[in-house]
Amino acid sequence: AANMPLLGKRVVVTAGGTREPLDPVRYLGNRSSGKQGVALARAAAAAGAEVELVAAHMDVAPPEGVKTTRVETALQLRSAAIDAAERADVVIMAAAVADFRPAETAETKIKKRDDAADPVITLVRNPDILQELVRLRSDSGQGPALIVGFAAETGDSRGDVLEYARQKLRRKGCDLLVLNQVGRDLVFGQDSTTVSILRQAGGEPRTFSGTKDEAAGMIITAVADELA
Numbered sequence: 001a002a003n004m005p006l007l008g009k010r011v012v013v014t015a016g017g018t019r020e021p022l023d024p025v026r027y028l029g030n031r032s033s034g035k036q037g038v039a040l041a042r043a044a045a046a047a048g049a050e051v052e053l054v055a056a057h058m059d060v061a062p063p064e065g066v067k068t069t070r071v072e073t074a075l076q077l078r079s080a081a082i083d084a085a086e087r088a089d090v091v092i093m094a095a096a097v098a099d100f101r102p103a104e105t106a107e108t109k110i111k112k113r114d115d116a117a118d119p120v121i122t123l124v125r126n127p128d129i130l131q132e133l134v135r136l137r138s139d140s141g142q143g144p145a146l147i148v149g150f151a152a153e154t155g156d157s158r159g160d161v162l163e164y165a166r167q168k169l170r171r172k173g174c175d176l177l178v179l180n181q182v183g184r185d186l187v188f189g190q191d192s193t194t195v196s197i198l199r200q201a202g203g204e205p206r207t208f209s210g211t212k213d214e215a216a217g218m219i220i221t222a223v224a225d226e227l228a
């Protein structure tokens with residue numbers, strides 16, 4: 001049906017922000033609210049898809065009736081996403097995955113001590129899950145028909161930001177890239193957003209401003225168009 005363009009498709013959405021533990025009570029996190037990812041999961045379900053949500057920390061509840069796997073860290077999100085991708089037609093990587101994690105996690109709470117130097121946190125790189133999903137697909141010749149990445153970019157102009165997104169699309173090798181222009185009070189936790197959708201296949205990006213629900217609808221339409 002025209003209004004159920006993803007009927008019979010399996011869609012995995014990752015959402016929210018990972019938290020990388022420093023000790024049992026502290027973590028490195030980010031400002032992702034999970035709103036866009038949850039809106040995407042809901043829009044994909046409304047389009048007829050069977051949806052699986054892999055949710056890191058979110059300020060919002062996962063949608064009713066959507067199979068949800070909760071994760072905390074980038075490494076946990078990686079396992080869950082790779083596992084879910086094996087049975088998916090579409091993977092949408094909307095999660096804000098930490099690029100780095102503390103090299104060590106203290107087993108007990110880090111104390112301040114007058115007789116010791118202030119602690120220094122050493123970070124190590126997390127794997128790039130999106131790139132890994134793309135590589136797994138090309139190495140095995142099987143996997144999701146469509147892999148969608150996100151780019152949250154800051155920049156002085158829309159032109160700069162679009163150029164960063166084009167570079168990211170090339171580097172990551174995903175089929176679609178959704179660009180969000182972000183700032184401290186822009187997008188994160190907000191209900192409205194401006195997104196552009198760039199295709200690996202080329203052409204002019206489609207740009208849209210509206211609520212995150214409306215943006216999700218437009219992204220799901222682009223996904224369905226790309227699958228067709």
Ligand code: C5P
Nearest residue numbers: 093095097099126127128129130149150
């Ligand atoms: O490189 P950057 O973090 O801007 O890329 C954003 C995109 O890559 C998002 O789709 C995000 O979910 C994904 N990502 C990832 N693994 C990382 C970092 C980002 O899959 N370690």
